[in-house]
Amino acid sequence: MSNQKIWFITGASKGMGLLLSKLLLDKGDKVAATSRNTEHLKKGIGIESENFLPIELDITNSEAVKQAINKTVDHFGGLDVAVNNAGFSYIGSLEELTDDEFRKALDVNLFGAVNVIRSAMAQFRKQRSGRIINIASAAGYIAGPNIGSYVASKFAMVGLTEALALEARHLNIRPTVVLPGSFRTNFLDEGSLHYAKKTIPDYKSVNTYHSYMKRAGKQPGDPEKLVTELVNLANMENPPVHLILGPDSFQMIMDKRERDLEEFETFRNISLSTDIN
Template sequence: MSNQKIWFVTGASKGMGLLLTKLLLNTGHKVAATSRNLGLLKSNVGLENDLFLPIELDITNSRDVKLAINQTVQYFGGLDVAVNNAGFSFIGSLEELTDEEFRKALDINLFGTVNVIRASMAQFRKQRSGRVINIASAAGYIAGLNIGSYVASKFAIVGLTEALALEAKHLNIKPTVVLPGSFRTNFLDEGSLNYAKTPIAEYESADTYRSYAERAGKQPGDPQKLALELVNLANMENPPVHLILGPDSFKMIMDKRAQDLEEFEAFKKISLSTNFE
């Protein structure tokens, strides 16, 4: 195929990563797909051919990530698109989460993304081309109740992508942060939700847990359409730095930005009062 690309996709054994991997393979792309569980990855993809390179990987291990990227380049002869899809979330207030729990969320969502970007950049610089697609969330702009660690990581992914866009522009490397709304994947299924181990009654995090669980299977977003838009994104000559996907995400983000502007204007006099006279 004329637009065949070499992709590196994290978190590919289930959810959005699995759908994207299958779509890419079915349309003739070359895919290095990673998961902590190699057997599950191979079984769920259900395909074995020269276009598919399954890799067992803990994205929080920077050395292993570098080895995985190098393996991809050696096997396929290059790398065109790195997709940071792997994600993790604890439900729990900031006070409820232990240091270990909070750091785990950031290790996977943020530092795992940083590891993949850093490992990919050497090849992208060599080629003077490359795409980085960072999957964030509407929560990259909007705080959600009792998901502070997830929100912190996704806000960071937005800023990280903006910084990378500035750093890599002259190298023809084009990053995009994708901000999906609620799509019908297994992210809200019982096996994917993680609850703080030391709950505090005043925060009612258990109610938050149930509210998320009750949305499973009822999300309005079509994940197949999301996967297709990620492929389209990689083919754009001038991709956006930010791509909102889903009417719900678009409305929430625009409403939040309007609220921010209203607050900024309300306190503008104070903001402008701090220079030397």
């Protein structure tokens, strides 16, 4: 790939997606940035440039995603990096979340990413190169109470990235799942964090909601450093399949893996007892 890359970024009107888009445009890359509201997107970017292509997009609509990818390729002459950044979280126990709420969470956080991957792969296969960056979370390895739909989508994001890495390696297409910790973006704002409408007092999920809201503006991670590492990732000759970002995320994931191994060993005899003798 040339030094000037062509990027396709979802969820680009705020937070990490907006910061990444602005950084890339500053360095001279070409950016197709998507949002449900392009006016907010254009206002956030703050400049008009021949390298900036704003696209209004509902990522849950597979045909619309295909058209957006095709528009990017037609406009810029190719595609080098696709970033699945769009996402949000419901706060609510599995019992509290309605069917519509749970499905909406997975439609946006997981199936929206799948739509982008499928459409981008057609171009990447054609040119025998490409990078896919899937933004997950430490919650892609560590479950938490009252965020089950978010956890389910991010665990799935890890698994589908691993599968894609095996499927696409011989095509010189490199996917990476990024596992950020707590960064000082607006992810905890009302637009990205929702509370389940149906509440059951036994779960006290409202306490989880208030706990997250109290963290807003106090997250330890520097989002400017985060997006810089995403740019560095796209330039790596041999990028990792998994990239943890943030000391908090790294420590939580390592601790979780230790607990898993301890549990596996505790029940090893049962695990090994099930073959036909």
